[in-house]
Amino acid sequence: MKKELVEKIKNNPDYIALVSKRSSFAIKLTVSMLVVYFAFILTIAFEPSLLGAPLSSDSVTTVGIPIGMAVIVFAFILTGIYTKRANSEFDDLNNKIKQSIKEN
Amino acid sequence: MNRIFTFLILGTIAVFASGAIEGEIQKQALNVSAIVMFVIFVGATLGITYWAAKRTKSAKDFYTAGGGITGFQNGMAIAGDYMSAASFLGISGLVYLKGYDGLIYSIGFLVGWPIILFMIAEPLRNLGKYTFADVASYRLRQTPIRTLAAAGSIATVILYLIAQMVGAGKLIQLLFGLDYEVAVILVGVLMILYVTFGGMLATTWVQIIKAFLLLSGATFMAVAVMAHYDFSFGSLFTHATELKGIEIMSPGGLVSDPISAISLAVALMFGTAGLPHILMRFFTVADAKEARKSVFYATGFIGYFYILTFIIGFGAIVMVFQNPQYLDLAKQAIEGGSPILGGNNMAAIHLSHAVGGDFFLGFISAVAFATILAVVSGLTLAGASAISHDLYASVIKKGNVDGIKEMQVSKIATVVLGIVAIIMGIMFEKQNIAFVVGLAFAIAASANFPILFLSMYWKKLTTRGAVIGGSLGLATAVLLVVIGPIVWVDILGNATAIFPYKYPALFSVTTAFVGIWFFSITDSSHNAEMEIEAFEAQYIRSQTGIGAEGASEH
Numbered sequence: 267m268k269k270e271l272v273e274k275i276k277n278n279p280d281y282i283a284l285v286s287k288r289s290s291f292a293i294k295l296t297v298s299m300l301v302v303y304f305a306f307i308l309t310i311a312f313e314p315s316l317l318g319a320p321l322s323s324d325s326v327t328t329v330g331i332p333i334g335m336a337v338i339v340f341a342f343i344l345t346g347i348y349t350k351r352a353n354s355e356f357d358d359l360n361n362k363i364k365q366s367i368k369e370n
Numbered sequence: 371m372n373r374i375f376t377f378l379i380l381g382t383i384a385v386f387a388s389g390a391i392e393g394e395i396q397k398q399a400l401n402v403s404a405i406v407m408f409v410i411f412v413g414a415t416l417g418i419t420y421w422a423a424k425r426t427k428s429a430k431d432f433y434t435a436g437g438g439i440t441g442f443q444n445g446m447a448i449a450g451d452y453m454s455a456a457s458f459l460g461i462s463g464l465v466y467l468k469g470y471d472g473l474i475y476s477i478g479f480l481v482g483w484p485i486i487l488f489m490i491a492e493p494l495r496n497l498g499k500y501t502f503a504d505v506a507s508y509r510l511r512q513t514p515i516r517t518l519a520a521a522g523s524i525a526t527v528i529l530y531l532i533a534q535m536v537g538a539g540k541l542i543q544l545l546f547g548l549d550y551e552v553a554v555i556l557v558g559v560l561m562i563l564y565v566t567f568g569g570m571l572a573t574t575w576v577q578i579i580k581a582f583l584l585l586s587g588a589t590f591m592a593v594a595v596m597a598h599y600d601f602s603f604g605s606l607f608t609h610a611t612e613l614k615g616i617e618i619m620s621p622g623g624l625v626s627d628p629i630s631a632i633s634l635a636v637a638l639m640f641g642t643a644g645l646p647h648i649l650m651r652f653f654t655v656a657d658a659k660e661a662r663k664s665v666f667y668a669t670g671f672i673g674y675f676y677i678l679t680f681i682i683g684f685g686a687i688v689m690v691f692q693n694p695q696y697l698d699l700a701k702q703a704i705e706g707g708s709p710i711l712g713g714n715n716m717a718a719i720h721l722s723h724a725v726g727g728d729f730f731l732g733f734i735s736a737v738a739f740a741t742i743l744a745v746v747s748g749l750t751l752a753g754a755s756a757i758s759h760d761l762y763a764s765v766i767k768k769g770n771v772d773g774i775k776e777m778q779v780s781k782i783a784t785v786v787l788g789i790v791a792i793i794m795g796i797m798f799e800k801q802n803i804a805f806v807v808g809l810a811f812a813i814a815a816s817a818n819f820p821i822l823f824l825s826m827y828w829k830k831l832t833t834r835g836a837v838i839g840g841s842l843g844l845a846t847a848v849l850l851v852v853i854g855p856i857v858w859v860d861i862l863g864n865a866t867a868i869f870p871y872k873y874p875a876l877f878s879v880t881t882a883f884v885g886i887w888f889f890s891i892t893d894s895s896h897n898a899e900m901e902i903e904a905f906e907a908q909y910i911r912s913q914t915g916i917g918a919e920g921a922s923e924h
Contacts, residue, residue, distance in 0.1 A: 272906055275914070281913075284913065292489065296485055296488045296489060300485075307632075307635050308631060310621045311631035325604060326611045328470070331470070334473045334477060338673045342673045345666045349662045349665070353662060364914070367916065
């Protein structure tokens with residue numbers, strides 16, 4: 267990539283918006299995945315009985331089963347949320363940046 | 371990837387070792403319906419290979435299927451790469467044995483995917499061409515970085531191939547009644563055919579078909595189990611606890627101390643993002659948008675698959691456990707209890723018979739074989755690319771080589787890797803290979819991932835830092851596996867392990883990151899200045915895809 271092009275894109279307001287929006291979004295989602303997973307795994311390490319508690323007094327199903335399933339579903343939903351926003355909003359911004367280069 | 375699983379639980383449950391991967395296996399009678407369905411699968415995939423061969427004309431076609439795979443197809447292929455026979459049989463076997471603990475493992479294997487999407491997928495697609503070393507060496511010195519990345523890739527691939535081949539030999543021996551050597555050679559030859567002639571296009575379609583078959587088969591089994599209990603999880607669990615006790619519903623101590631828990635989590639997340647055959651799949655799609663979709667679909671398929679294996683494991687508890695039909699009488703006479711034929715990893719296979727009879731058993735057996743073929747093909751292609759693209763074209767020829775020549779080298783490398791895999795598979799038949807996958811995974815997490823990640827995001831990374839830190843990570847991972855409980859105690863027979871934890875990742879990954887950081891910031895060479903300066907242009911391309919490789923026109 268040529269130096270002038272780098273300077274031009276670097277100062278393009280759409281580029282600045284794209285990078286800051288996407289970074290903060292990606293970091294937020296990453297942190298929420300890490301928090302959920304580590305909360306789960308550390309509960310197993312420190313206090314497994316919390317997940318072993320039955321859902322109700324006459325049930326053999328434990329709290330851990332829906333929670334475990336929920337972690338799987340949560341991971342999938344996060345990828346969906348990211349993909350949806352990135353494929354619309356972020357790609358629109360990106361196309362504007364690409365357009366602005368072509369124009370000159 | 372799923373061979374990691376083998377490693378993860380091996381230290382904790384010795385029983386696993388007597389499953390598909392380890393131990394003496396009784397050769398079974400020829401399973402005719404399985405063989406018929408398998409022959410159909412092989413015939414269809416060879417047909418695809420023939421079709422793909424006609425479309426594989428350039429190096430780009432060979433490595434990336436021309437970059438024209440859609441996000442949905444690639445998501446399916448990633449799932450096909452990731453859900454190995456060890457994962458299907460091993461996780462359902464673990465649920466069968468331990469109940470809830472099986473779910474803990476499957477969750478670990480899934481959570482790396484969102485991280486790959488948020489952090490790795492787009493920059494990888496935007497910066498790379500054929501291998502992840504393209505990205506790592508984008509602004510760093512080609513020769514040292516590519517050599518290290520190729521070493522990490524080839525080590526990971528060969529270790530995985532050994533685990534896969536040995537598992538394949540034993541599984542096929544058990545399912546089809548073929549000799550171990552015949553099974554290993556058959557897998558090796560088919561894999562060489564797919565990859566050499568059909569390249570990434572054939573490999574991708576083999577993986578897609580396999581993923582479809584595996585998901586369909588597993589869905590059928592899970593639905594059959596649930597139908598038996600009027601789709602009530604409560605009744606299924608109640609019946610299962612009557613047979614195996616209430617403890618199968620709670621965490622059972624597979625992950626007991628916090629250090630192991632965190633180290634395991636680090637290994638699963640960073641290891642997944644450092645597997646060369648997984649990373650390579652991102653170059654098969656046209657752009658970052660399709661790369662994102664790939665991960666979205668892959669995460670969905672893989673998550674769905676893990677939920678199915680959980681149901682299948684419980685289904686095996688209620689339908690296979692204590693069912694005299696599947697009881698290993700010889701073993702029971704010696705050890706007591708209710709051992710099933712072929713070990714706990716055969717739980718899903720026996721369940722397929724229990725819900726669908728001989729025909730469905732044949733189908734699931736053929737699917738298990740197809741699964742192995744798909745996974746070894748992906749591995750071999752990744753290994754061959756590291757040899758031809760990173761070592762031959764970039765390190766030896768310094769980039770002065772045409773695509774056709776590079777592709778020829780890649781095909782030769784495929785054949786060589788295939789032969790190595792066959793020889794290793796036969797050599798390791800009677801060896802304890804428990805450490806193999808753990809080691810492969812530790813290398814992916816400690817050498818490949820830190821270099822890749824920091825090259826994308828850390829401006830001050832220099833060649834010196836990456837090479838020294840990455841090598842330190844690699845060496846630490848190897849050392850800690852060797853002096854850890856699995857190799858030092860279980861294989862070498864020493865009384866206590868020098869390094870007490872089974873999972874080295876927390877320590878080796880930290881070593882790599884600290885090493886890379888320290889040897890980068892203290893690097894004041896002229897070269898380092900230029901590398902830091904080049905970051906801006908790289909970052910813009912990684913964020914926007916401007917200048918990135920597109921799909922080829924056909």
